[in-house]
Amino acid sequence: MTNKVGEEIKLIFSKLYNQYGPQGWWPLINYECSNTTKTGATKGYHPLNYILPKTRDEIYEIILGTILTQNTAWTSAEKALLNLNNLNAINPEKLLSLGDDTLKETIRCAGFLNQKAKYIKAVTNFYISLDGTIPTREELLRVKGVGNETADSILLYAYKQSEFVVDAYTKRIFIHNGIIKENDNYNKIKYVFESNLEPEQSVYNEYHALIVEHAKRYYNKKPYGQNDRLLLRI
Known part of the structure; x- marks a missing residue:
């Protein structure tokens, strides 16, 4: 994997984190906290609390x-x-x-x-x-x-294990930004992230949650990423 890909993956994480902040995943229904800045359900999230x-x-x-x-x-x-x-x-x-x-x-x-x-x-x-x-x-x-x-x-x-989660939103964003390919399978995409990020549970946690938050705003409707001003490549 090229250094350029690694730099882009880290840069995107930094941009997303600066834009949306800590997400507090995974929500727990009886936890008395919330994240009111996110899209959709807000209750039970616990930003910066990685003990849960x-x-x-x-x-x-x-x-x-x-x-x-x-x-x-x-x-x-x-x-x-x-x-x-x-x-x-x-x-x-x-x-x-x-x-x-x-x-x-x-x-x-x-x-x-x-x-x-x-x-x-x-x-x-x-x-x-x-x-x-x-x-x-x-x-x-x-x-x-x-x-x-x-x-x-x-x-x-x-x-709390360092396993990177890949979902449909991950594919949409990173195909759109030219970092992965349309036909890349789950394990190949997982490897791209895990080989370019420190194996820290908190980073994997936040990155996946931030991808979901960003994608809900810009990648739910085709053409995906059309109005994405945060990540759109020039």
Whole structure:
């Protein structure tokens, strides 16, 4: 990877951070804090607090969130988490005690309820089996419903591991800026970032969150990045 690419990746991070500030990911529904400067949901975010999650159930809540937000907006996933919280089911053992129909109805607002109910049960059983240990990426990828993006999100946000998360927004921004190519796969893009950034959990955390914030503003509608004055290359 050329030094020029590394310099651009670092420069973009600096521009995004200076523009939007710390994002406070991953949100926790019972955390009494917020980030009112961001787009969409604002509650539960904790800017500059990288200690969270601290408890077993907070870690589990983030894992649930990574499943619930697949193919849907975070606002819908958040509603599903609030529904589960109303049933005191943001706890692995309590969630597994829910009947299938109850679980599906509770998470209906997040879409794909049949599929996600199966994924939630699978990842919950896996989480219990860990007995407090940190899973490897390979172990996570063997769990039904956990792909590359979900595995890296779990490791980065739930377990504070330095794994860079790549999503559709990452591709849109960095293809638009000529740093990655249209046909680059997930692991190649992940390598581009990880080989050009210090392996610091806080940096990976903020960079992914900042990409999402910027993309929501400028990369949600085609042509992507048309009005992007922050990153648009000359």
